[in-house]
Amino acid sequence: MKCFSIDLDGTLLNSKREISTENLHVLKELKAQGHSVIINTGRAYDDVIQFNAIKSLKLPIFTINGTVIYSDTKDVLFEASIPFSLYNELFAVLKKFGLWIMVYTNQGGFPCRNPYLQGKSDEEIEGIFAGYDYEQMLNKKDLVIYKVMAVSRHDQLEKITAVKNALHEKLPLTIASSHPNNVELTSLEANKGAALLRYQKLINVHFDEIFAFGDGGNDVEQFKVATTSVAMANAPAEIQQHADIITKSNDDNGFAYAVKHLIEF
Numbered sequence: 001m002k003c004f005s006i007d008l009d010g011t012l013l014n015s016k017r018e019i020s021t022e023n024l025h026v027l028k029e030l031k032a033q034g035h036s037v038i039i040n041t042g043r044a045y046d047d048v049i050q051f052n053a054i055k056s057l058k059l060p061i062f063t064i065n066g067t068v069i070y071s072d073t074k075d076v077l078f079e080a081s082i083p084f085s086l087y088n089e090l091f092a093v094l095k096k097f098g099l100w101i102m103v104y105t106n107q108g109g110f111p112c113r114n115p116y117l118q119g120k121s122d123e124e125i126e127g128i129f130a131g132y133d134y135e136q137m138l139n140k141k142d143l144v145i146y147k148v149m150a151v152s153r154h155d156q157l158e159k160i161t162a163v164k165n166a167l168h169e170k171l172p173l174t175i176a177s178s179h180p181n182n183v184e185l186t187s188l189e190a191n192k193g194a195a196l197l198r199y200q201k202l203i204n205v206h207f208d209e210i211f212a213f214g215d216g217g218n219d220v221e222q223f224k225v226a227t228t229s230v231a232m233a234n235a236p237a238e239i240q241q242h243a244d245i246i247t248k249s250n251d252d253n254g255f256a257y258a259v260k261h262l263i264e265f
């Protein structure tokens with residue numbers, strides 16, 4: 001069985017955050033041919049199923065960089081979390097760098113999740129985070145923390161590098177970036193590659209071939225476990241170096257283009 005593991009932002013979605021007609025046709029055809037088609041994204045579940053095309057296809061969805069794995073029937077097959085004690089250590093470090101911090105949980109994002117920031121100016125974003133009370137979040141009943149995401153202004157990318165250096169081998173967390181101006185912190189059990197390996201065990205299946213598609217730093221781990229890794233033309237050069245193939249950009253239907261050249265279609 002062939003598996004197609006597909007990132008969303010910058011990969012399947014174009015710069016207008018839409019799934020093109022051509023990409024959708026290829027998704028449907030892959031599924032019709034009996035291949036396993038998986039959405040493997042840093043987004044939370046609610047930010048994935050807002051796309052009617054994905055909802056209608058009933059695909060397995062790996063969310064928050066492999067932190068929560070959903071079956072094609074929406075059942076939760078696996079979830080990883082960040083313990084409160086570890087979260088408190090992490091938050092104390094991140095606060096020192098003056099970054100915008102988002103906490104992804106089983107009860108939503110605090111103060112929001114990253115898609116809410118898209119299209120907003122730095123000044124508008126600053127207003128969302130200024131003075132936000134993160135302590136009140138911890139009082140919520142049965143709260144589970146999935147991911148902490150820190151974002152910098154685009155002219156302060158050095159802060160992201162500094163945070164990664166400060167955290168490297170200091171705290172037991174998976175560190176990745178979906179874009180140059182963010183850093184995403186999840187459980188050590190969670191990354192896109194580990195999710196692909198785990199999913200096969202959970203459903204008792206073996207993928208003969210894994211085709212992984214992505215454009216960000218959080219896709220490198222799925223590239224490592226793939227038999228064929230495909231980076232988008234819009235991916236940074238350092239991400240492309242990890243891929244076997246470079247396809248067209250997400251605005252030129254790069255996903256569909258690659259699939260048509262990889263298998264008989």
